[in-house]
Amino acid sequence: MSTTSVSMKAAGDQPELRRSVTAWGSFAWGYSDVGADIFVGLGLVLGAAAGASNVAFLFAGLVYVCVGLAYTELAAAYPVAGGGQYFVFRGLGDIFGFIAGWAVLLDFTIDIVLFAWSCIDYLSKLLPVLAFTTHPWTHFAVVFLVIVGLATLNVIGVRESSAFNEIVSGLDVVSETAILFFGFLFAFRPEILIHTMSTSWPSTFNLMNGVSLAIISFVGLESISQAAQETQRPASVIPRTSISLILTILIFALAYSNLALGMQPWHPIPLDAHGHPQALWQYLGSEDNNGAAVQVLASLVPYYGAIAALYVPLLGAILLLISSNSGVFGSSRIAYAMSRAQLLPSIFQRVHSKFRTPAVSIAIFCGFAALELLFAALPSLSKYFNGVYAKFFHGENGITFLGDLYAFGAAASYSFVFLALISLRLNDPDSPRKFKMPLNIPMRYKGRRVEFPVVAVIGFLGIGSILVFTMITHAIGRIAGPSWLLIGVICYLIYRKRKGYPVFRSRPHDWRAQQMKILQEAGELELMDEYVANVKASDARAAAATQSPS
DSSP states (O other): OOOOOOBOSSTTSOOBOOOOBOHHHHHHHHHHHHHHHHHHHHHHHHHHHGGGHHHHHHHHHHHHHHHHHHHHHHHHHSOOTTTHHHHHHHHHOHHHHHHHHHHHHHHHHHHHHHHHHHHHHHHTTTOGGGOTTTOHHHHHHHHHHHHHHHHHHHHHTOOOOHHHHHHHHHHHHHHHHHHHHHHHHHTBOHHHHHHHHHHSOOOHHHHHHHHHHHGGGGTTTHHHHHTGGGBSSHHHHHHHHHHHHHHHHHHHHHHHHHHHHHBOOSSOOOOOTTSOOOOHHHHHHSTTTGGGHHHHHHHTSTTHHHHHHHHHHHHHHHHHHHHHHHHHHHHHHHHHHHHHTTSSOGGGGOOOTTTOSOHHHHHHHHHHHHHHHHHHHHHHHGGGGTTTTTTTTTTOOHHHHHHHHHHHHHHHHHHHHHHHHHHHHHHOTTSOOSSOOSOEEEEEETTEEEEEEHHHHHHHHHHHHHHHHHHHHOTTHHHHHHHHHHHHHHHHHHHHHHHTOOSSSOOOOOHHHHHHHHHHHTTOHHHHHHHHHHHHHHHHHHHHHHHSOO
16 A cells, blocks of 8 residues: 655654645556555465456445545545545544554555565575575565564655656556466467356355455555645546546456466466375465466466566565565554544654654554564464464464455455445535545435435445355464454543543544535646635525524
8 A cells, every 4th residue: 555755844743745746656656555455366266266266356346446446536536645544534534534544554564564475485486595485484484574664664664755756557467468468369278267167166254265365456545635635736637547447457366367277387286295186276276376376377378478487586576575665664654644543652653863754653553564564474484383373363474464454454444434435425525526426315314415325335245245154264363364454443432541642532623614625736726716615505495494483
């Protein structure tokens, strides 16, 4: 997950954001996050859902479309940094804004370690000494050093360059398209796809597991909404870039899963650990390859594979490193924003005296990431300690453990975003919406005409089912995920009680003044005028209703 850049001239100053992100830059912000997810998710889903991997991606993809439409509408209507956490904070109140933000922070910390882990997995295809299955301590040490290095860079103030993101994203779009083009041209066989789906259909449990993991291939779309406060004319640009990103990622996910199930590789697949022949999807989903499945798949494409095997590991590693850095940057800035909103203690607002960056937040959440890395690596490292921890992890490998938590955090935060969208439609109909989700039902609520979003309900049910699948199928996820939220809520209640703030209720907020300021700073002056007119009309109707005889 990525977020926008924040520059602070003094510790007490408000963040100042420069609006320099173009339409392509906005797309690249999102693609550098969501585009990296297929590099991680493909192998995990193949290992879980087997012959129904394409069905798992389809179900998760349809939910992702609903999520994307929700974020597109909200980011265009409220073009301010913060993404889902801000939308929930505004739509549902303080405590739910905290819960949604805390769930997003879980995903950000997982972002750091998961993409750093996968970055080294891809590099291991060029440098076998980094492979986790054969050199777990080396892999663990290098990933840990990557996290420390990114934390240091973010404290100093070095962040990912928008121009660099755009170049890497463009190269990756071309690369992934080329893999699919040559793969379907030279190696795809429909009869193999049908045979694989009919003979390797998973159990209901494994299919639910695959669906819950497939959602991680679509996490990160909110990067566009988080970059809204830096985007030029966001109300016009964001809908175009969001829809383009939704379609791009959906096509890639469905195409890669079908190609993996129906491709005839150009050279034989190695035998499995028991000396038996294995299908391509089994090879890609194995522990040796599930962290770098796209690269392995590309290397098996006839003719093109020899070239792809040389550059895909490096390009994938760079894209994954950018996403890992986005997790460092995003977690610290979301925590900083939540602290300014009195949802987290003031310690998260502290900035480094020299570099003017939120060093405390960076250190804390990179510390959480390092702890998650340790837990992820324990199943393999524990064999050096008589398998003390292996039973606790129920046979899960490191990257699957991280995927469990990633799916839980995404499903939890997205669920609240759908509820927030419904609430804002009902309680803030005055805010202009240049883009609206389709399928709306006109109705009256509190004497005002509103449009109830049917797609938001469908999306909530879909992401809710994925959250249930995650809880059912992931032994560690159903413990660690809710525990993260429970510990956060307890700390939130203690903090609010000690500060004398309302514990379960919200502090007073002047949302009208905030909305006018947001639209003015976004350069959306026409929308601001429309908003002012809508507010005056609403106030006039309310006054007339009050004065009329009952």
